[in-house]
Amino acid sequence: MSGYDDDGRDMTRGFDSDTIDTGGGNSGAGSGAAVAQFIDELRGLGDQEPPAPSPELAAVLAGTALPSRGRRPARGRVVAAVVACAVLGGTGIAAAKGRLPQPAQRVVSDVVDSVTPFTVPSRPEPNPPERTTPEQPVRRPVVGPPVGRHSDDGQVGNGARSPEHESPGNEAPDPAPENSSASGAGQPEGNDAGAPEGGGGDGGSGD
């Protein structure tokens, strides 16, 4: 910056009568004088009596207190500190469990090993073996009366299914009770027709 404006005036200089003329044009001398009076009065704002200082400032001006406003940490600093602690804590816990990606795990491990007495594995732990087969519900054997033996109410084998219902492709037993309301065809555990729940095969009405 050259310090001079387009009109060749020194921009680092105070506001003076030259500047007043910039508002000019062909205005009369009367308005120029009025503007100059306004500027003088405006400048006079800086020459008035200072306002009474607050008690805190008065103590500083009296020399009985040091000017220190660093007592209260800025709210932004507090928030930043909390966030930093949370991130560092979370990273440390994840690293201790070996859950970080390999590069991050290595970096955190190096830092923790060199700075703290703790040890963090440098390689992520292998994933725990996944269950390849879901837990199979205990399939209770279909209990029914012996072939040819009738129950008291005359039904044949409460819950027993006829051989044609035991389709060979029905290998996935579904213990979910809501499926019992679906078509009963192919269900591993039959129940009485229309029964809302497909419980154990022996819990029929024949008991």
Add this chain to the structure above:
Amino acid sequence: MGVDVVTDELVDAARAGDVAALNTLYRGLAPAVHGYLCSKGVEDADGATSEVFLSLFDRLPRVRGGATGLRKLTFSIAHARMVDEHRARKRRPIGVDWSVDTDPRQVPSAEHQAELNDGTRRVMRMLDRLPADQREVLVLRIVADLAVDQIADIMGRSSGAVKQLQRRGMVTLRAIVEAQGVTL
């Protein structure tokens, strides 16, 4: 006593913890700071002025540039204080009972903030008719006696923009004066 009392030697003494220098700084700069805050409509201009100087004195050890640097820092703090108050006022609108005596459309708001003499009241009335940016440039230029580039730093504008605002402010002032029949 005005902003001219602030010299490099005075700033050095204040930085060294000289209480008399702190008092001289306050007496020399506080009226201008107070006038600036009043002209910008700060409600508690007295309290805000004290806050500005508490902040200024806290930063004195880091002041660079002698008297010029200190004047710029002082009004930078005052500008930030004014912006903070306007933002806070927007977030927490103050509900007041309306009366014709307090309606800012009837009476300039800055006029109520301090006991003002006739000359000051006239000045405030004129300033209230200027757009905010033009008013700020003129006050910082005339009351604070800051240079264009210093005002540009404080307002976050380019020097050219500040110069343009100053020029427009003077044109607006002259138009107001002529519309009033040359009397202030």
